[in-house]
Amino acid sequence: MTTLKIHDIDSAPQESKPLLEGSLKAFGMVPGLHGVLAESPQLLEAYQTLHKLFGESSFDNDELTVVWQTINVEHECHYCVPAHTGIAHMMKVDAAITDALRNKTTLPSEKLEALRDFTLTVTRNRGNVTQEDLDTFYAAGYGERQVLDIILGLSQKVISNYTNHIANTPVDDPFQKFAWKAETV
Numbered sequence: 001m002t003t004l005k006i007h008d009i010d011s012a013p014q015e016s017k018p019l020l021e022g023s024l025k026a027f028g029m030v031p032g033l034h035g036v037l038a039e040s041p042q043l044l045e046a047y048q049t050l051h052k053l054f055g056e057s058s059f060d061n062d063e064l065t066v067v068w069q070t071i072n073v074e075h076e077c078h079y080c081v082p083a084h085t086g087i088a089h090m091m092k093v094d095a096a097i098t099d100a101l102r103n104k105t106t107l108p109s110e111k112l113e114a115l116r117d118f119t120l121t122v123t124r125n126r127g128n129v130t131q132e133d134l135d136t137f138y139a140a141g142y143g144e145r146q147v148l149d150i151i152l153g154l155s156q157k158v159i160s161n162y163t164n165h166i167a168n169t170p171v172d173d174p175f176q177k178f179a180w181k182a183e184t185v
Contacts, residue, residue: 006035014097015041019048024086029172033079036167043159050156057149059159061091066112067153069101072117073158073182075161079169102180114140119150 005011008030016038023034037044059067066162074078081102088098100107105141107113118137121129137147163169171179 004163005039006032006167007038008035008170012038013041016044019044019144022048029174031083031178032169032172033164034082036163036169037159043163047156047159050107050159054153054156057152058145059153061088061093062097062112063115065091065093065097066115066126067150068157069098070116071123071154071157072161073101073104074120074123075129075157076182077157077161077164078181079164079171080157080160081173082175082178084176085142086163086175087182104183111140111142115142115146118142118147119154122147122150123154145185175178 007011007013007016007020009017009024012020012035019041020030020034020038023030034044037047054067055064057064058119065084068084069081070090073083085098085102089095094108096108097112099105101116109115118129118133121133134147
């Protein structure tokens with residue numbers, strides 16, 4: 001098991017301090033992930049910027065959650081699955097959606113299921129999708145912008161999921177009640 005330092009505002013590199021202060025203002029705490037990312041001010045800024053941009057993408061809250069959690073579950077991120085479960089609750093996403101994503105069961109709508117399927121295809125195949133994959137996604141009501149928005153969300157999740165794997169970031173107290181562990185096969 002590996003661990004990396006989790007900074008607070010006082011211990012963080014100077015360039016990261018204002019970014020962590022922004023985290024504290026936005027979340028009422030410095031999330032552990034942000035504390036780890038603070039070691040690299042550029043990575044913390046990239047993560048925060050991608051998070052903001054993905055939140056402003058063409059997806060609604062349900063769809064944002066589907067993309068985030070599909071990637072989190074696929075990457076088996078012990079930190080991000082509970083964190084995004086809590087975030088989904090704050091965003092008023094139906095628990096049926098978050099439960100289905102966490103448990104890999106059927107989502108409540110065919111459109112959201114198509115979003116999960118295409119997100120998984122992009123993630124698993126590292127962007128190598130077929131025209132048939134695209135046509136199926138488009139037939140569900142999505143377009144080229146949503147293809148690109150998934151790549152934006154995946155970029156954000158690679159930063160957080162990979163960092164949490166390496167850092168073994170402890171789940172923050174507010175998200176402990178949503179603890180999650182990948183299924184072992």
